[in-house]
Amino acid sequence: MPEIPPPQTEIRSATTAHMSCRPDPLQEPVAIVIFGATGDLTSRKLFPALFSLFAGEVLPQRLAIIGVGRSSWSDAAFREHMHNQVAGNASYSAAAWETLAPRLRYIQQEYTGDYAPLAQRLEEIDAELGLEGNRLFYLAVPPTVYIPIADGLGASGLAAEDHGWSRFVVEKPFGRDLASAESLDASLHTHFAEHQIFRIDHYLAKETVQNILMLRFANTIFEPVWNRRYVDSVQILAAESIGVGHRAGYYDSFGVLRDMFQNHMMQLLSLCAMEPPSHFEADRVRDEKTKIYRSLRPFHPQRVQSDLVLGQYAAGEIDGAAVPAYRTERGVAKDSQTPTFAAMRLYIDNWRWQGVPFYLVSGKRLAAKRTEIRIQFKHVPYSLFRGVLSEDIAANSLVLGIQPREEVSLEFQTKSPGAKMCLRPVQMHFDYHHGTAGPVLEAYEKVLLDCLLGDQTLFWRQDGVELCWGFLDPILQGCENDPGKQPHLYTAGSWGPEAAEGFLPPWEKR
Ligand code: NDP
Ligand code: BG6
Secondary structure (H helix, E strand, O other): OOOOOOOEEEOOOOOOHHHHHOOOOOOOOEEEEEEOOOOHHHHHHHHHHHHHHHHOOOOOOOEEEEEEEOOOOOHHHHHHHHHHHHOOOOOOOHHHHHHHHHHEEEEEOOOOOOOHHHHHHHHHHHHHHOOOOOEEEEEOOOHHHHHHHHHHHHHOOOOOOOOOOEEEEEEOOOOOOHHHHHHHHHHHHHHOOHHHEEEEOHHHHOHHHHHHHHHHHOOOOOHHHOOOOOEEEEEEEEEOOOOOHHHHHHHHHHHHHHHHHHHHHHHHHHHHHOOOOOOOOHHHHHHHHHHHHHHEOOOOHHHHHHOEEEEEEEOEEEOOEEEOOHHHOOOOOOOOOOOOEEEEEEOEOOOOOOOOOEEEEEEOOOOOOEEEEEEEEOOOOOOOOEOOEOOOOOOOEEEEEEEOOOEEEEEEEEEOOOOOOOEEEEEEEEEOOOOOOOOOOOHHHHHHHHHHHOOOOOOEOHHHHHHHHHHHHHHHHHHHOOOOOOOEEEEOOOOOOHHHHHHOOOHHHO
16 A cells, blocks of 8 residues: 555644643742852753743742852853853843843852851842842752752751741752662751752653643543553653763763663653542652552563663764764763663553553664653454455554654544545644743743742652662663673664664654
């Protein structure tokens, strides 16, 4: 049968009620204190997100954004650097910048030093701007200084909530294995209570990731088939075309399993697999995710061989440009065995998912940036068109596009017009942005907003962190202690090593 491109059956959004989704302006005054203010995360993500929230009149008027770092910057240098980060953005507003600039301050601080002068300076800024003692401490620094900073804040009284609230925001990685994650947590809890600690997973702040729960639990039509009776497999793909960039030092000692699987992939998995919580509230949502992590079937040593493929990129070409091999990237050991790609088949031992394989695949320097979740349904149990159709009936699938395509598509079969009985696969397609006019919050805008609101729904809870490390630790040990489990090389710009082909249907067709 000639190949017919599937028509795009567009579903129109029935409402423009999104306008009520705009965040309410925050009233509570606050000092946002960013450790690592001279770094990459602050420049590329945090400050642009804060500026956008300020320009959108979401942040309170009584506000200070205080950069902290070892570098000897002045307030003026900090302001100029931050201005350069946003000046070229489409959402830039000179008026908003003029209002925000005087609220930007910089304080030089050794992370392992004495925090009394910092506390004193924060008191002064607080009094000057009327911030009422509310402080958000955001750690945009390497994880090696998380504990010294927590200790310094604790020792200087800045973790206490006597006058206003004090919140402590940390980026992944939360440790590099179970033992170090437990020890990090114990150190943080010496000074901060659990309600003060916000462990970020920026994937949870992506609109389309949050939409997974809406799609599943705000509709009746999906849940009845969302189980082992109808689902053949679930495929979660987080492909990146970028390499390790300037983070080679960190990445080479972590690799893809710690960098992507312990956190983002596990969150996507739990959102797809969890039971509905009784209420959309932080602890009830996180309780359900925890149950999934507890139900992960442990990886026995043989499964490290059969259900896990590791890869590392070799030189290749992406978008017409030559890219170097991982081992020749600056900061990477020449004989590095760090995997930049992994494909894993795992099972969830519970009533809903018994026997259904979940395929988790993520890698750097792949052919394209694409994050998506494919629910692959079973084939029809019996074809009454046998002898009439020349081809097999393809199974249905539901694809949740997370990025860059933010969409939901349902693939199904229809009759091809004409005298003969022929099938054609078609898609019902929903573009997440169709029918919306308002600006969508970027992930870091959402993260910062929730921290300011004290809402932990989209943040990791420590039990989840530890359960995921508990699942991954034996796998990591199995790989790192087995000289035979070296990553397969794959050409940059491909879809990964050939050895992983059995883990997913051919991606090139996606
Ligand atoms: P950077 O390497 O840019 O470091 C941030 C700042 O920390 C630097 O400007 C420097 O400031 C200080 N710093 C750097 N190295 C050290 C060191 N060895 N000891 C003490 N201080 C140091 O990091 P990023 O901004 O890229 O990342 C910050 C955190 O965010 C990390 O935990 C990272 O894993 C996480 N993250 C980053 C992402 C990104 O896109 N960049 C994405 C997701 C998470 P100074 O010298 O002025 O003190
Ligand atoms: C980060 C990882 O957490 O997520 C990076 O450390 C990765 O290695 C990034 O590139 C991917 O995020 P996103 O939002 O671009 O998919």
